[in-house]
Amino acid sequence: MAATGGVLTLPLIRSVIAAKVASPVPLRNQILAFVSVISGVPALLSVEAEDAASHVVLVPVAYCAVTDRLVQVESRLTDTQAVLWRRKLTRFHEFSFTILVVSLADDTPTYETQDRTYARPYLPDACRPFVIPIVAASLRALVAHVRPWLIYRVTKSRYPPEKALRKDLFLTRTLEDEGYALIETGSDPWDRRFWILSRALTG
Numbered sequence: 479m480a481a482t483g484g485v486l487t488l489p490l491i492r493s494v495i496a497a498k499v500a501s502p503v504p505l506r507n508q509i510l511a512f513v514s515v516i517s518g519v520p521a522l523l524s525v526e527a528e529d530a531a532s533h534v535v536l537v538p539v540a541y542c543a544v545t546d547r548l549v550q551v552e553s554r555l556t557d558t559q560a561v562l563w564r565r566k567l568t569r570f571h572e573f574s575f576t577i578l579v580v581s582l583a584d585d586t587p588t589y590e591t592q593d594r595t596y597a598r599p600y601l602p603d604a605c606r607p608f609v610i611p612i613v614a615a616s617l618r619a620l621v622a623h624v625r626p627w628l629i630y631r632v633t634k635s636r637y638p639p640e641k642a643l644r645k646d647l648f649l650t651r652t653l654e655d656e657g658y659a660l661i662e663t664g665s666d667p668w669d670r671r672f673w674i675l676s677r678a679l680t681g
Contacts, residue, residue, distance in 0.1 A: 535619055570626075
């Protein structure tokens, strides 16, 4: 059974898959061969400093035994020094998340997407309901570790439909629960929705 607590290591992931996959899957069906390696949000999340500016949380969620590829949810908090057009801020942290499909054999390039349509084939039904809760838990872990003053988020698509914004509203509420206040939201010059949140003075 997939673990909900602890850190999912490669041997554990492969043992989970071995128990679930009784027979090889034909190569023509390999994109459908991804199997969930989780049954909930992991209890332990590891925040890693990728470089001086970025901190990330990586959570494995699915694996393909045929192609030896691992699907991970990457949540990233980046210390950004640039002019934020709306408020002329020169420093803030930007939060984003991405679906990564990594070849453990290192024989194909890593595939990454922030588009749920393109990510869908790599996310089995069993793990899809946990993706956004995993992102929210990762966001809480990142915020607790980095304690940024200002957090900026922006959609990657223009004119996002209201249904697609549900996850963004959920993440905004997650930050508010962590002591952040929404100070501005709207559309940027490229018609993408954005949110700016500030940590409370008492935080």
